[in-house]
Amino acid sequence: MVKIGEFKNPDIQGMSENRKKLIHTFGALAELGQEISYRQNFQETVRISLHLLLGSLAIMRGGVARFSRFGHELNMIAARGMGDDFPLALSLCSEDERQFVNAGTFPIENLDGKVLPFFQVYDHSLERSRIELVMPLVNRDEIVGSVFLGEKASGEPYTSHDKDIISAMGRHIGVAIAQRNLMAELERRVEENRRLYENLRTTYKDTVQAFAAAIDRKDKYTEGHSVRVGKYSEIIGSELGWGTDEVEGSAVAGYLHDIGKITVERKIINAPYRINAKESSELNKHPGVGYEILMPIHHPYADVPLAAKYHHERIDGRGYPDGLYDQEIPYIAKVVNLADSFDAMTTDRPYKRRRPVNDVFADLQRNAGKQFAPEIVTAFFKGMLKELSGETKERRFRKLLGREYMETEGLATTLRKTLNEMAPTSPLTYVRHG
Numbered sequence: 001m002v003k004i005g006e007f008k009n010p011d012i013q014g015m016s017e018n019r020k021k022l023i024h025t026f027g028a029l030a031e032l033g034q035e036i037s038y039r040q041n042f043q044e045t046v047r048i049s050l051h052l053l054l055g056s057l058a059i060m061r062g063g064v065a066r067f068s069r070f071g072h073e074l075n076m077i078a079a080r081g082m083g084d085d086f087p088l089a090l091s092l093c094s095e096d097e098r099q100f101v102n103a104g105t106f107p108i109e110n111l112d113g114k115v116l117p118f119f120q121v122y123d124h125s126l127e128r129s130r131i132e133l134v135m136p137l138v139n140r141d142e143i144v145g146s147v148f149l150g151e152k153a154s155g156e157p158y159t160s161h162d163k164d165i166i167s168a169m170g171r172h173i174g175v176a177i178a179q180r181n182l183m184a185e186l187e188r189r190v191e192e193n194r195r196l197y198e199n200l201r202t203t204y205k206d207t208v209q210a211f212a213a214a215i216d217r218k219d220k221y222t223e224g225h226s227v228r229v230g231k232y233s234e235i236i237g238s239e240l241g242w243g244t245d246e247v248e249g250s251a252v253a254g255y256l257h258d259i260g261k262i263t264v265e266r267k268i269i270n271a272p273y274r275i276n277a278k279e280s281s282e283l284n285k286h287p288g289v290g291y292e293i294l295m296p297i298h299h300p301y302a303d304v305p306l307a308a309k310y311h312h313e314r315i316d317g318r319g320y321p322d323g324l325y326d327q328e329i330p331y332i333a334k335v336v337n338l339a340d341s342f343d344a345m346t347t348d349r350p351y352k353r354r355r356p357v358n359d360v361f362a363d364l365q366r367n368a369g370k371q372f373a374p375e376i377v378t379a380f381f382k383g384m385l386k387e388l389s390g391e392t393k394e395r396r397f398r399k400l401l402g403r404e405y406m407e408t409e410g411l412a413t414t415l416r417k418t419l420n421e422m423a424p425t426s427p428l429t430y431v432r433h434g
């Protein structure tokens with residue numbers, strides 16, 4: 001009995017092995033195609049693609065170049081056996097580019113190409129490295145690179161079948177390079193956008209700070225108030241564990257909280273005495289005015305106008321302008337409220353001196369749950385304690401309050417004691433009366 005396959009024609013067997021090898025090569029190329037789009041693997045995968053191409057047709061030497069649209073040149077990115085003399089960059093003139101696109105991933109024999117300026121300019125190099133085929137890599141009518149191939153190991157000329165295979169593999173490498181170019185372009189644009197955004201953000205921050213300085217200039221007794229409130233609000237935001245954007249947002253809210261004061265008469269703001277009821281009602285319009293000013297502006301952080309409008313509200317409902325209770329008050333306004341009050345207590349005013357720091361702590365503790373949200377007071381205290389105990393190297397409070405003030409004896413101990421006495425996780429909820 002004769003078994004199937006015993007009488008195999010050696011030629012057919014040989015062909016099928018070749019085909020198997022080719023199928024394997026194409027499979028490997030397909031996988032590489034996916035890898036190639038990532039920058040880290042790009043050079044390496046092009047090198048492997050070249051080796052697969054050379055190996056599958058037993059070609060002695062070759063190289064792959066990537067086309068640079070900016071320099072109008074081919075830059076070698078992988079080579080094997082081409083010799084050290086082969087140029088790393090080869091220029092293309094517009095005629096070459098036109099002809100390369102026309103050839104469209106089909107190998108040009110060195111001899112056939114002689115009419116092209118490219119082959120004339122690089123004649124010596126191509127001869128010296130014994131390059132027989134130059135295959136443009138074209139993708140969507142654009143040159144993306146080129147493959148250079150030396151002679152076959154057998155010494156036989158390339159058959160049209162060989163050229164078909166080279167052409168198919170070349171298309172594959174071409175697509176992969178085009179994909180990588182696209183990724184690089186995308187990365188470049190993302191980077192450009194990031195830079196533009198960064199610039200815009202810096203401009204916004206600078207503008208906000210300039211505004212804060214302008215507001216502060218109007219009030220000669222509380223110089224730097226808005227800037228300090230911005231910084232305290234920023235500290236509170238970060239102590240509450242907020243993300244970078246939110247922390248930045250709370251700083252902006254602090255910087256701009258009093259912007260409504262620009263419409264209040266200077267003599268009311270600068271009154272060296274306690275103002276009367278009429279003047280007080282004039283001054284109390286500033287949160288509403290601030291909101292009107294900030295509302296039409298597009299802020300990267302949503303709550304900035306709300307902070308201006310509600311930074312004089314108290315969680316017990318005894319604040320102004322709307323007498324809101326606890327949960328009704330936007331959170332950012334509660335943050336700014338504490339920062340604002342703390343700065344008012346710790347700076348000299350025309351009619352009163354700054355208060356001793358222990359006194360201020362006692363005030364904040366007493367008013368946690370009345371004016372302030374307790375967990376915000378706790379966060380604020382914790383931030384200060386971190387600095388006093390040396391847990392953080394930052395000198396945020398010291399810069400704002402002065403060294404002397406922060407070095408008040410027993411401050412850290414008082415702060416620890418106060419923190420222990422507070423119930424940070426249970427803010428009181430008020431029931432609205434009448």
Ligand SMILES: [Fe+2]
Nearest residue numbers: 257258311312
């Ligand atoms: Fe205010």
